[in-house]
Amino acid sequence: MRYGALEAGGTKMVLAVADENRKILARESIPTRTPGETMPRMIAFFRKHPVDALGIGSFGPLDLHPGSPSFGCITETPKLPWRHYPLLPAFREALGIPCALDTDVNAAALCEARLGAARGAQNCVYVTVGTGIGAGVVCEGKLVHGLMHPEWGHMLLCPRGDDPMPQGICPYHGACLEGLASGPAMEKRWGAPAKELPPDHPAWELEAHYLAQMCVTAVMTVSPEKIVLGGGVMGQKQLFPLIRRETMRLLGGYIACLENADGLIVPPACYPDSGLIGALLLAERAAK
Ligand code: ADP
Numbered sequence: 001m002r003y004g005a006l007e008a009g010g011t012k013m014v015l016a017v018a019d020e021n022r023k024i025l026a027r028e029s030i031p032t033r034t035p036g037e038t039m040p041r042m043i044a045f046f047r048k049h050p051v052d053a054l055g056i057g058s059f060g061p062l063d064l065h066p067g068s069p070s071f072g073c074i075t076e077t078p079k080l081p082w083r084h085y086p087l088l089p090a091f092r093e094a095l096g097i098p099c100a101l102d103t104d105v106n107a108a109a110l111c112e113a114r115l116g117a118a119r120g121a122q123n124c125v126y127v128t129v130g131t132g133i134g135a136g137v138v139c140e141g142k143l144v145h146g147l148m149h150p151e152w153g154h155m156l157l158c159p160r161g162d163d164p165m166p167q168g169i170c171p172y173h174g175a176c177l178e179g180l181a182s183g184p185a186m187e188k189r190w191g192a193p194a195k196e197l198p199p200d201h202p203a204w205e206l207e208a209h210y211l212a213q214m215c216v217t218a219v220m221t222v223s224p225e226k227i228v229l230g231g232g233v234m235g236q237k238q239l240f241p242l243i244r245r246e247t248m249r250l251l252g253g254y255i256a257c258l259e260n261a262d263g264l265i266v267p268p269a270c271y272p273d274s275g276l277i278g279a280l281l282l283a284e285r286a287a288k
């Protein structure tokens with residue numbers, strides 16, 4: 001058996017083919033343009049490297065309700081050419097094989113829960129902090145869907161009194177997690193790309209505070225054994241100790257079983273391929 005994986009992102013599509021041991025046999029990255037331009041290139045890749053099943057982890061939001069007429073479609077994305085695009089049906093029709101779709105972050109969460117930093121956890125979340133913020137959630141060993149799928153990037157936070165940009169930048173909510181703590185939010189607040197802010201810049205302490213608010217909500221809702229933090233902004237390793245300390249402070253001693261957050265808040269083990277490997281796991285499941 002050969003399995004195909006697609007990690008569909010706003011800037012690039014990463015495609016891979018793997019064998020049953022998850023050894024990657026072929027891999028390609030294609031810039032994300034319009035569906036008319038990008039879909040034929042992706043389909044050509046899977047025709048050149050035939051697979052028995054395909055798993056897709058995609059940017060969203062997505063319609064993942066099996067009974068819905070728009071099941072498998074991208075929904076209200078700001079990436080206009082992809083709005084309402086029937087991503088899953090298009091691959092099913094073109095390739096005629098079992099195909100499965102989930103959010104990019106749910107795929108990454110699945111990967112980290114099965115094979116990575118959250119291995120053995122019943123409940124875990126994977127949060128990417130980059131151009132946007134998104135989270136995949138595993139509860140009792142299963143990916144969470146329900147009403148839609150988790151959208152933690154738009155979790156409402158309390159802006160801090162000393163934040164020079166407390167109004168945030170989310171076009172829907174202003175001061176949600178993504179509006180306050182994404183890479184673009186940091187750039188707008190501090191007037192320089194996050195990557196260029198030195199490690200001792202006050203930006204990081206404020207960033208850690210907002211990510212800690214999210215971690216507290218994670219602990220209080222999902223009761224995760226692991227909170228896996230990935231994405232470009234988390235390339236700043238000094239954030240981890242800051243977030244752990246701030247999370248413990250905000251928890252206020254309420255979670256008695258937690259002495260510290262060292263084992264709770266962790267980097268991904270499979271980054272930057274967590275989403276791609278998660279898509280492979282979706283393909284394996286689709287083939288069964
Ligand atoms: P995307 O979210 O677009 O898939 P990334 O996860 O790489 O891609 O996130 C890009 C965002 O992360 C940008 O806002 C960029 O400024 C920021 N970023 C990327 N690398 C770093 C870094 N090493 N330190 C801080 N911020 C970074």
Ligand code: ZN
Binds near residue numbers: 153171177178
């Ligand atoms: Zn928002």
